[in-house]
Amino acid sequence: MTTKYSQQNSIRVRMAPSPTGRLHIGTARTALFNYLYAKKTGGAFVLRIEDTDVARSNPEFEKDILENLKWLGIAWDEGPDVGGPYAPYRQSERTASYRQYLEKLLEEQAAYWCFCTPEALEIERQTMQAEGKAPRYAGTCRQIKPEDAEKRRDAGERGVIRFKMPQNTATRIDDLIRGPIVFGSENFDDFVIAKSLDEPLYNFAVVIDDYDMQITHVIRGEDHITNTPKQYALIDALGFPHVAYAHLPLILGPDRSKMSKRHGSVALGEYREQGYLPEALLNFLAFLGWNPGTDEEILSNDQIIERFSIESIQKSGAIFDQQKLDWMNGMYIRQQGGSKRGPLLELIKPYIERAGFADAFNKYNFNDQSSILALVIERMKKISEFVELSEFFFKTPEYDRELLRWKNMTDEEIAKSLSETQKLLGAISDGNFTTERIDAALKTYAEHLKDKGSVFWPLRVALTGRKASPPPAAIAAVFGKLETLKRIQIAIDKLAS
């Protein structure tokens, strides 16, 4: 038995979502890659909630994020719900630590209070942009003496804390995925690291937390590349050890821009609700920007961990291909056919209830429910589609009598086909009313006619009211003799009217 936090080595990675929305598909994939890396290396995976933005953060979203990550199959070793040696794991509960380092930076004059108003800064920014220059803070308050700043604050003046970004230097990041990336310091200004001693901002809080939590590898989205030199400088100023970085390519919408709401569903929960299987989604997400280098495509969580390596992650962004996801989900659904149909049946139930077919569905015993699933499973791309595909099992179908017509059959021919079918099936005893017997009877009759369609087509329509369905004989077997004959009679009556 292993202790809860024992690890084979000291690699520690983290996922730090901010609860300002439901779990985003991109966040989920970043979490997945962190998880895979931790599992592959025997390291620890930490989940930390970045809720420093009080105005936008919401506990509801935190709940959604944890729930859906769990559902996907991603497990963390430390986090706000399970705790851990470096608790708390919610930034809003870590202000003491931030305050301590903020005071340290201020004391060492590596940071300073800035009293510029947002309005003044906005004007400054616009002026610089109009001049075609990069908008950077001019450093106006850098000159203010610490004691003067203290006086102004005592007098009630509101200020923010800026970090003295080192100048005339260059930062080189050795990205695990992209190789070396160099940034000249002239492109960075004295950025705000906290709104007050108790209100740290992202770039600062991240550095403190990663240090406090002993994080060794930061695996995050490509959109954070330009934050890296800022965090790097902060790490140096604080005397913390450097961490390794790996910037993941972005998930793109069909127009190749960062995937967002305007491209469709971005919340993982929505995919869950639409009837995607977690295993399929996880498999699909892992293959967005990574692959094992073989022809394998359908891989389990464990197989992916086994084959995973951070070096084989793609550098360029990947478009989220809904069609391929649908195909993969269909593959996973079909994998759950056969003997392990029970769990799938459970997943289907909520959709049946929502459609109002719960009672009708429960009139079938487990074997029949299972048979119904077997009949439609190969047509399902999402489990939500079960209802639409099997509806006729739960209610008498409504259809136009014209639908009964196969090719150029006359009404009389259709009626004859149906009544002959009725007679044939009526002759089979209840105990023998199986797919095989029914099919054999129908085929024998069909051989007398020029094509099978003239027997099977009207029967399918009579049974289902549709032009596409599973084989009529199999459907009839599930219905039983009584219901089958009843539906055929309805069709015959329709033709007579």
Added chain:
RNA sequence: GGCGGGUUCGUCUAGUCUGGUCCAGGACGCAUGGUUCUCAUCCAUGUAACACGGGUUCGAAUCCCGUACCCGCUACCA
């Protein structure tokens, strides 16, 4: 605009480090055919790419230089 990143079939990608086995392989999609009463599944076949221009070399998707295009960031958000 500035800075950073990226570029192989429509899409996800293999191959690039260690030039030849690549007139570029797999998968999704699409098309056609087979199975079949229908749809789906399944099977088979096909479709389609090395961004562009130079250079190095006997030989370049792979090495070098330049160009183009796309994306990200540019907050007292994360």
